[in-house]
Amino acid sequence: MKPLPLLITAFRGLTFLLLAGLALQGKAQELDVNTIVTRANHVAFYQGEDGRAETRMKIVDGNGREQLRQFTILRKNVEDNGDQMFYVFFQRPSDVRRTAFLVKKHLDQDDDRWLYLPSLDLVKRISAGDKRTSFVGSDFYYEDVSGRGLQEDRHELVATTDTHYKVKNTPLNPDAVEFEYYLVWINKDTFMPEKTEYYDAQGKMYRSIESLQVEDIDGFPTTTRMKVSDHRTAGYTLSEMRFIKYNIGLPDEVFSERSLRTPPQQWLERPSR
Amino acid sequence: MAHNIRRYSKRRCCALVPLTCLIISAHGQDQWEDWGDEWDEPAAASEPRFPINGFVEATGSYRTRDSDVLAEEWVAQDLRGRIQTFYQGSGVMLSYKGEVFYDGVDHELHASNREAFVGFTPHSAVDVRVGRQILTWGTGDLVFLNDFFPKNWVAFFSGFDQQYLKAPSDALKVSGYSQWFNLDLVWSPEFDPDNFITGNKLVYFSPLAGEVVAAPPELQAEGPGTNLQDGELALRLYKTIRGIELAAYAYHGYYKTPEGFDPQRGTLYFPELSSLGASIRGNALGGISNLEYAYWDSRENSDGENPLLPNPESRFLVGYERELVRNLTASFQYYVEYTHDYDNLKARRPDPAQRPRKVRQLLTTRWTLSTQQSNLVYSAFVFYSPSDEDYYLIPNILYRLGDQWQFNAGANLLGGEHDYTQFGQLETNSNLYARAKFIF
Structure with a gap:
C-alpha cells in the first residue's frame, strides 16, 4: 500500500492557494509563473506547521465495483516548502486495520518509507520507487498525495482568466512519467490548484484530479472533497476528509517506528473542537 | 466560517x-453519502471501541510429486474462521485474534488463540505488551538471522497465507525509548519452538535413518524445562539516524528446531543457543539495501567437538530491493552460513549427508508485479543454494475482488541434487495451492 495522506495535504495546500489568490487579485496579473506554482505548492501541501485529518476513499472501477479505504493522517513540516513527515493509520478495510505507514519526505534525496504489517509485526522498509503508482489501490498516485517536485517540470502560464491561472507543466525527464504534460487551474485568489488534467502523447486527456469542495479550517482554505478520474478505464476515486485540524503541536517522536507498532492514540483521537 | x-x-x-x-x-x-457506515461528527476516537472483524479462508494444497514414504496426496485442506478485535484507549491497548479451523487431511477440528495481549504505557518512554503476540525483527526477507521468535514452517511450506509463517509467542515485551537509542526486551517464560516438519503431511530427511522419512512415527523432540530460568530472552537496541536504521541484537535461549541428539536418552532436543548480531538498512542505489550479521553460539558445543550438536556459526546477509519499472519491484539477497570449527565436525562426521556445509550459500530473489491498482498481483520468490545445489520456488497470483474477497493461487516447488539438503529433502512436498478468503 502506498500513502494517501500526502495527497490530502497537497490538496489542502491547493485550497489555500485559492484563497490567497483572492486576497491578492489586484496584483495577481503581475505574478510570474514560478511564483504562482510555488504558492500553489505551498497551499496544496504545506499549510500550518502540522495537521491531522481523517480520510476515506471510495474507489470505483470501470465496472462499477467499489472498494473503501479509511485512514487517519498526521503530517508535520520539517521546513516550510521543504521536507515533511507523514504518518498514516488505516481503519478500513478490515484486513488492513492497524496497518500504518510512515514517510519522511525529502526534497534533495529519496524519501524514507516504512510500512507496518500488524499480522506479521513486521516493519517493512519500502523503496522510494516510482511515485506515479496507485496509492492504496486507489486512482490517486503517491505523488498526488506527497507532491511533485517543482523542479521536475517546466512551467508555462498559458492563460489567465478572471479567476484562474492555467499553467502547463512539461516534464524535464519525460521518460520518468506516463504523461506528456499536464494542465493545472490555480485559483487566483487562494492559489489552490483546483483542477489538474494529464495528457498523453496524442494530446488526449486521460486523467484528471478535481477539488470538489473547499472549506475554511483553522483559517486555512482546505480541500475536503476530491475526485480522481481515469478516463481510459472510466474508473474513479472519491476522497473525503473530515476532522481536520492544523497546528496541533505534533512532536517529532510521533513519526517513528514506535508509532508504527503502537499507534499514537493521543494524536489519532478526533479533536473536540 | x-x-x-x-x-x-x-x-x-x-x-x-x-x-x-x-x-x-x-x-x-x-455518491458521497453511501459509504456503508456512519461517519459522524466528533466521536471520542477515530474508530469503534471494539470493532469485530475477521475472515473465513479455505486453503487447499495438492502434492505434485509422488512420495515413496507418504501416500497422502493432499498437503493441506484447511477451512478456518478468524474473529479479531482491537481496543485502544485510556493508555491501554488490547488485541485478540482467535481461530477455529478444520483440518481436512487429518479430519480434526482445532481452535487457537493467535493474539491475546494487553499493552500499556507505564511511563511516557516505555511501552509494555504482555500476552500472546506475534513478534518480528531483523532485515531479512524470509531469511532470519536475529529473529528467534517462533515460525510455523509447516504452514509456510504448505501454501498457507504468509502471515502464518510467524507463530505467536507467549511473552512479555518491554520497549524503552530515548534520544540515544531505543530498546526492546522480550522475555518468553516458556520456550516457544518453531512448528517444524514432523513427517505428518510433509516429509523430511532423517540423519538417523539416513533417508527421507514420513510419519508415523512423528518426529518427537524433548523441550527444555518449564522453570523460569528455562525461558528465552531476546534483546534489540536500535536507532534511526538520517534514514539509516541501525540495530544490535542478542538472544539467549535454544535452537528453535531440534538440532541436537541426546545419546543417553535417545531423543532429539533443542540445544542451548546464544546469539549476538547487528544490522543496518537504508536507502542506497535508488532502492533499499540491508546488511545483517549474527554469531550463533551453540553453547553446549562451543568448540565444535560434539558431532551430535550443531557447531557455532556466523551468518551474513546482504540484500537489495528496488522498483525496476513502474509497479515491478525486484529484490535480491545473498546469505551465508559459515560453520566454525569445521575440521572438528568433519573429523567426527565423515559422511557429508550427516553434516552441514562449511559455507552454505543462499541466493534469493523476489519479483512483484502489481497490476489493476494492486488488485491483481503476480509474484515469485526463489531460493537457490549454489553450495547445496537445491532450490525453492514460490510463484503466486493474488486477485482482490472488492474489499471482501481475495484469491491466491501458487505453488511451493522444491528440489535439489541431494536428499539431505535443506530444500532437497523437501522435494516430494512440492505442491500447488489455492486459497479463497472472505473478509468481514
Missing part, C-alpha cells in the same frame, strides 16, 4: 471549474 465556505463553493461552481459542476450533477450527492 460558514460564510466563507459558501463563498468558496459558489466561486468554484459558477466560474472556476465548470467541469466540476458537470461531474457533481452527473453523479449526484449520493
Whole structure:
C-alpha cells in the first residue's frame, strides 16, 4: 500500500492557494509563473506547521465495483516548502486495520518509507520507487498525495482568466512519467490548484484530479472533497476528509517506528473542537 | 466560517471549474453519502471501541510429486474462521485474534488463540505488551538471522497465507525509548519452538535413518524445562539516524528446531543457543539495501567437538530491493552460513549427508508485479543454494475482488541434487495451492 495522506495535504495546500489568490487579485496579473506554482505548492501541501485529518476513499472501477479505504493522517513540516513527515493509520478495510505507514519526505534525496504489517509485526522498509503508482489501490498516485517536485517540470502560464491561472507543466525527464504534460487551474485568489488534467502523447486527456469542495479550517482554505478520474478505464476515486485540524503541536517522536507498532492514540483521537 | 465556505463553493461552481459542476450533477450527492457506515461528527476516537472483524479462508494444497514414504496426496485442506478485535484507549491497548479451523487431511477440528495481549504505557518512554503476540525483527526477507521468535514452517511450506509463517509467542515485551537509542526486551517464560516438519503431511530427511522419512512415527523432540530460568530472552537496541536504521541484537535461549541428539536418552532436543548480531538498512542505489550479521553460539558445543550438536556459526546477509519499472519491484539477497570449527565436525562426521556445509550459500530473489491498482498481483520468490545445489520456488497470483474477497493461487516447488539438503529433502512436498478468503 502506498500513502494517501500526502495527497490530502497537497490538496489542502491547493485550497489555500485559492484563497490567497483572492486576497491578492489586484496584483495577481503581475505574478510570474514560478511564483504562482510555488504558492500553489505551498497551499496544496504545506499549510500550518502540522495537521491531522481523517480520510476515506471510495474507489470505483470501470465496472462499477467499489472498494473503501479509511485512514487517519498526521503530517508535520520539517521546513516550510521543504521536507515533511507523514504518518498514516488505516481503519478500513478490515484486513488492513492497524496497518500504518510512515514517510519522511525529502526534497534533495529519496524519501524514507516504512510500512507496518500488524499480522506479521513486521516493519517493512519500502523503496522510494516510482511515485506515479496507485496509492492504496486507489486512482490517486503517491505523488498526488506527497507532491511533485517543482523542479521536475517546466512551467508555462498559458492563460489567465478572471479567476484562474492555467499553467502547463512539461516534464524535464519525460521518460520518468506516463504523461506528456499536464494542465493545472490555480485559483487566483487562494492559489489552490483546483483542477489538474494529464495528457498523453496524442494530446488526449486521460486523467484528471478535481477539488470538489473547499472549506475554511483553522483559517486555512482546505480541500475536503476530491475526485480522481481515469478516463481510459472510466474508473474513479472519491476522497473525503473530515476532522481536520492544523497546528496541533505534533512532536517529532510521533513519526517513528514506535508509532508504527503502537499507534499514537493521543494524536489519532478526533479533536473536540 | 460558514460564510466563507459558501463563498468558496459558489466561486468554484459558477466560474472556476465548470467541469466540476458537470461531474457533481452527473453523479449526484449520493455518491458521497453511501459509504456503508456512519461517519459522524466528533466521536471520542477515530474508530469503534471494539470493532469485530475477521475472515473465513479455505486453503487447499495438492502434492505434485509422488512420495515413496507418504501416500497422502493432499498437503493441506484447511477451512478456518478468524474473529479479531482491537481496543485502544485510556493508555491501554488490547488485541485478540482467535481461530477455529478444520483440518481436512487429518479430519480434526482445532481452535487457537493467535493474539491475546494487553499493552500499556507505564511511563511516557516505555511501552509494555504482555500476552500472546506475534513478534518480528531483523532485515531479512524470509531469511532470519536475529529473529528467534517462533515460525510455523509447516504452514509456510504448505501454501498457507504468509502471515502464518510467524507463530505467536507467549511473552512479555518491554520497549524503552530515548534520544540515544531505543530498546526492546522480550522475555518468553516458556520456550516457544518453531512448528517444524514432523513427517505428518510433509516429509523430511532423517540423519538417523539416513533417508527421507514420513510419519508415523512423528518426529518427537524433548523441550527444555518449564522453570523460569528455562525461558528465552531476546534483546534489540536500535536507532534511526538520517534514514539509516541501525540495530544490535542478542538472544539467549535454544535452537528453535531440534538440532541436537541426546545419546543417553535417545531423543532429539533443542540445544542451548546464544546469539549476538547487528544490522543496518537504508536507502542506497535508488532502492533499499540491508546488511545483517549474527554469531550463533551453540553453547553446549562451543568448540565444535560434539558431532551430535550443531557447531557455532556466523551468518551474513546482504540484500537489495528496488522498483525496476513502474509497479515491478525486484529484490535480491545473498546469505551465508559459515560453520566454525569445521575440521572438528568433519573429523567426527565423515559422511557429508550427516553434516552441514562449511559455507552454505543462499541466493534469493523476489519479483512483484502489481497490476489493476494492486488488485491483481503476480509474484515469485526463489531460493537457490549454489553450495547445496537445491532450490525453492514460490510463484503466486493474488486477485482482490472488492474489499471482501481475495484469491491466491501458487505453488511451493522444491528440489535439489541431494536428499539431505535443506530444500532437497523437501522435494516430494512440492505442491500447488489455492486459497479463497472472505473478509468481514
